[in-house]
Amino acid sequence: MAKSENLRQKENYFMKLKNKIKAPFEGGKNSRFKIGINKFAKAILTMIAILPVAGLFIVVGKIIGPLGFGQITSIAKVANHIGTIIETIGWMPFRHIGLLFAIAIGGSWAKNKAGGCFAGAIAYLTLLSVGATFFVTRTGTDGTEFMNYILGGRWTNQKDYFSNQEGVYSLRFDALGGIITGFIGAGVYNKFFAFNRLPNALSFFNGPRFVPLMVIVVCLPIAITLSLFWPLIQTGINVIGKNIALNNKIPFIIPFETFRQGY
Template structure:
């Protein structure tokens, strides 16, 4: 039973990692819109060359946000496929468009087209009440030029999961010589129309029920107010150690679960989508208040610096100078780029109770305070603050001037008390220090190959996992290297990862490992995959 539970958790972790792949496109979207929109709307004169250039960048950002399903089907299919990832991504797009085509045609068989979809027609021909007809019209939209159900990112996720399953199951299928051209990953693309008809048929009849459920959940979240915000903040941090917090954040950011808003005559769903729309709007007076991100500013700019200072003052005096070399980078990454894993996992390793009974509820409270004081600001770290400078009229954040110092003091007092009261082995307090970063560094000799006893970093990581023959799969999300092994007995212990292999954190669930490396994990993962010949 435990093994089955760990396998299910590993699959959820892999899925959460796949959901993070399209995020890079969405980050580009936010930054592009944040910089270009004030230039086009308020600074450059309409019709000038500079205004036209700014408008082009705004249109690119709008293109990204209008086609979310495309980026998510690529990311999910690519992330969940264990082989032939390029073919899988291609098949994922094919599946998404095929499924939407099936839904569109099934609707037309029932007389529902873009021309007939209106309240009057539905009341007259489908015997719907006015209220039911209004709700029904909102179920349809255009996806990549196809009139179909508004499945949001859910249609892309479902299509991606199905194609990834197909690729993992039949991606190496062999056919007779006469049909060899269609063997392997091409066989999956041949199967897409068959599965698309079945999947489209099921979704056409089931989605109205699912859509009603989503609307009910969205109404609950909306009506829950600050309590719902508190629950979100707690769950987000509570799931972080398991790598599954993205499963909570993504639906809120990119579907109607995060709310809807009419921006310049266009109905927008999802907190991130609304925030980008408000950024690009020349009439909006402020950014989104209930954005489920502003609370992180209290933690990143106030809480974690306070906790780090508490760790510094409670360290042994002879270790404090060395502590600065550890604390300053950890605080910098938290405040400047919003990567908090180094200090969060240090807290978790030192005391799970301190993490879950103090940090988690205080995180929830931070989101509540930001929303209650009507903070409307873009970004949760310094690097994402540029749009605020360009559109200061949309920023409402005076409460941060006192909330951030309060959180600094709160974390400092609580962490200092807990460290001393329970003798927690935070950095600098034990004989063997708990570290944010490694002491040793492996030199990367990839270009010239290993020599003079120097081992390429990715080779050292492979060996730490028990060698290439012990590794089943290698994936990564934004900050974590996710590896599944055959035998965990030959994998290096936690201290080896933290002390010798530059890891910022370490999570083990059975045969599934998550090694936290921060933003550089993408390069590490690519090097390992190349060394293992994993495409």
């Protein structure tokens, strides 16, 4: 009797577990899984939509500048100057791609778009700040810059791992780092935007004003962990990108690899 009771309890447990696993996928188009995928796709497209426009500005800037009118001696100076301005505008999304992804994801997933954008931006800047201080960069006797990785090893070609982002010379978290921190910022905002448990002396920081503090607190250990292992991830990204560019196996990605190398 006791044995059958235990068996029934196990069956009930596994049935509940099965229902929990199935729940996000049930409901057809209205399932939580599909809704989440749609939200994520829209958030990504919010950022990606600007990239073709940016590419167009780069091409137009090149045509007006060094590859076109800039070669005409009489107007070369003016044409090159105008072309440089237009081209610089085109490079803007690629130079700030991590921050833009963080803002796009944060605004799409938070209950308040403005608050989510702000929280995502703070999370990404926190990540950059940690990435900027996590490694010691040195110059070898041959003049080659390298960084001492905390897990051991000497990483050459420092520019493949570091870049100047938002005024900070930090690890190249780029789009992936922006996506991660965007979700962090949105999640923290949704959790704490209505927080009102601070004492009266600190009541000014209740509500949405409490979010920036919690974004930094939550993001800090995540940023440390990411910074610790990011060079390994970046190595994989670099290898994949270079192989794609050299072997031309996925043609539609080539322009993005070219843009990455360009700046």
